[in-house]
Structure formats: structure tokens, C-alpha cells
Amino acid sequence: MPDPSAVAVFADLREEGRELDALVRELSEAGWAKPTPASGWTVAHQIAHLHWTDRAALVSLTDAAGFAGMVEEALAAPDSFVDEGAEEGAAMPPAELLARWRAGRGALDEALAAASPDTRFPWYGPPMKAASMASARLMETWAHGQDVADALGVRRTPTARLRHVARIGVRARDYAYAVRALPAPAEQFRVELTAPDGAGVWAYGPEDAPQRVTGPALDFCLLVTQRAHRADLVLTATGADADRWLDIAQAFAGPAGPGRAPGASR
Template identity: 60%
Template sequence: MALVDGVVADLTAESGELDDLVSGLDDGEWTRVTPAPGWTIAHQIGHLAWTDEVAALAATDPDAFTAAVATALENPAGFVDAAAEQKASVPPAQLLADWRVARTALADALRQVPDGVKIPWFGPPMSAASMATARLMETWAHGLDVADALGVTRTPTNRIKAVAHIGVRTRDFAYVVNEKTPPAEPFRYELTAPSGELWTWGPDDATQIVRGPALDFCELVTQRRHVDDLDLEIIGDQAREWAGIAQAFAGPPGSGREAGAAGKGN
């Protein structure tokens, strides 16, 4: 449970930082367009609120979650956008209050999941720690969209190690969703944390290598920046191919961002 508590604490902190970013906005600012096509700041927060609500349901009432999935899959290609649109129509003060309730309920629920129990999800079932890590990754990525819309540069923290970890673990997933065969050879990842320490994954003697700032790597795998706009050293043909399709989030292949679009809010 110590692992779950630690990741949930990081998720809570990440959510709180984004809350601080939007809590002082007036109603007009909530309609600012973010880099995600068709999504305003309200859509971004609405998406997080909806997903946190559904994740809490999955952790506490699997049968009700199964019913919710069945309803969502009546519109398989559009239920995420539809949920964000519905949430974005709520007055901003209420939307923010709803998100606060949802994320608190999720944190409480994850701490109560017994060791070894898997939480059902739209993809494979996950442990409580994995669910918290996935929610942290999404909160960080959508928070970056909000920051871009507001023209704000956030100070990265070592919480992004969870994002980097998912980016490494989803290497093969990125190939599969793009109908490609994952390489047999493992990659080596060498990332410099915001604190200055070195985070590594993969064998020392790998020939396919990705190295550079952990922040840039996280922006790559969440498709918030184009690889050409990042300070990453990518060695090997397979690693370069992967960098063009890297995707830490579930679902079909993302469209990514155009080169030179970093930080643009429209």
C-alpha cells in the first residue's frame, strides 16, 4: 500500500497544481482554445473530471462501471469527446467543484483497493498503483494543454517520472495501435530528471537509445510536442521510428502536434 499511497499523493499534488492554474480564471478564460483541436480549457478539465469519476466508479463498483462502459461504447469513436463537451457546458465554478469531488473520491477509492485486486478499465484491468499512475500521466498532459492555452510555463517536478515510466512501458503498444510489429530488441532510455538525477530503463548495451531531459521525453510520449522540437538524442533506426509514433495514452493512434507548434494555444 505504500506504493499506492505515494502515487496517489503525487496525483493529488499534480491535480492541485492544475487547480491552482484554473481556479482564478474568469468564465471567459475557461473558453480559451487549447492545442487539442476543438477543446477549450473547460473541455480539458471536464475530461479529467469525467475520467476521474469513471475511474472511482471502477474502483468501487465494478458492475456499475461495466454498465457505464456499455453505454460509452454505443459511441466508441466519440464518447470521450462527447463527455468532455457535456462537462464543458457546465458553469466553470460548478465544473471545478465537480472535478474536486471526483478526484478526491478517486484518491480515497484507490487507497482502499486491496493488494492484488485489479480494477476494470476500458483497456486491460489495472492495479490501484497503475490506475493512479495513469491518472497522473493524463492530469499532467492535459495540464500542459491548459498551461499552453494560458501562455504559462510550468516548473517540472520529479512527479513526471510516472509519465516517463508509462512512456517506456507503452513502447510496444505504440507499434501495435499503428499496425506495426514491435522490435524484438529492448531500448535504452537515459533521462535527466528535473532534480538532475539520471533515470534509466533498459539494458546498458542496447543499440537503440533515447536520452535527454525527462521533461522532453514526457512531452514526446504524451504527444504534446513534436520530436523535432525536443532536445532528445535518439540513436538507432528503430528508436527513431518509435519516436514518431510514441504514445503513452490508450486509444487509437493520436495525431500528435506539428513541428513548431509547441506552446501554441490555438
């Protein structure tokens, strides 16, 4: 019997993709060419990047040798392979890019559902089970969707799907230190986030931890995906280490990004 929690995240990933699809499906060519907050990336680059990474996830799930080849290509051009993948897709006519992204999402959805739930599949970071891979794809879809929404002047309504993004952000705490060659705090933090509907709190870490972070789940997710500067968010840190974490937090693999400048979003 399928794991209900895995089935739920697969469904949430599908819905996140549909929501972003609704933002771009009626865009004109000028709309696809609009610049987003990511320097040098248009709306087309954002969708092309998602298509590229969805394809990488599909290859990971279905062709281990093929994915090993993709990793070798990345290692050969570590500073440019992400941009190159986005550039290739962004050069397509918008209708073709949209059709390929949709087809890729469908294929990935089928592969996730068919994957062995206990198998760990290779990735550019640590290997992941299918449910974790779906959570990571949702996080990236949401984050790049935020770039698209910002470019189009759209304010999205946050949903309970953000719990996947928040959980990754909390679990990636020590990674944020490691990628900056900094020692991670020995003690765990308490993180308490107000759910988007305001009806509950998502809590992580020991209840009695002296160092903690509190605030809206949306703000925390914007912070850890580096879609908004801390100064523009309503997050409170208690303790010096927790305060420092909010300056460097990231939920995504890879080098630390430049993030957004204060006042550049929302």
C-alpha cells in the same frame, strides 16, 4: 501495511491535481472558454474530461457492474464518447465544473487508498492495480494540464512526478506499434532521461542495449503524451528502431492521436 510505493503515487496524483487546480481556480469565464491546442477543446473541456475520467476510475474501483455499463456505452460510440463526455462537463457553469472536479478528485483519492493493492480493476485497456491506475490518472492530469498551461501562456516547472509519466511511456512502447498495426521490435531499448532537477538520470531497459533514447525527462514526457512534436524536443535516438519509435510513441490508451505540429508548442 500499505505499500509505500503506492502511497507515494497516490500523493503525487493529489499534488498534480492541486497544481492544475491552481491554474484554473481564479479564471474568469473568458479564461475557461480559451481554446487549447486540442482542436475544439477549451480549458473547460480539458477539466471536464479529467472530471469524466476521474469518475470512470472511481466507478471502476467501486462498482464493477457499473463500469461494465460505461464500457458498453463507449463501445456503442467509440469515435465520440470522449468528446461527448467533455462537452457535457464544459457546458456547466465554471464554478460548478470546478466544484465537481474537486469532489471527484477527493472521492477517487479515498477509493484508491481503500482499494486492495493486489486487485486488478477493469479499464478501457488492460485491467490495472490501484497504484497503476493512479499513475495513469497522474499522466493524464499532467498531459491535459499542459494543454491548459499552453492555452493560458503559462510555463510550468517540471517536477519529479514526471517519473510516472516517463515510466508509462517506456512501458507502452509496444502498444504504440500495435495501435498502428506495426510489428514491435524484438529487442528492448535503453532509455536514459535526465531528471527535471538535472541531478540524476532515470534509466529503463538493458544497460548494454545497442538501441537507445536519451534526453531530458520533460521532453520525453511531452513526446509520449503528444504534447509537443519531436522536432521541437531535445531527444536523441541511437538505432533505426529507436528512431522510428520516437515518431510514434504514445503513453495513452486508444487510437494514435494527430499530435502537435512542429513549432506549435514550447
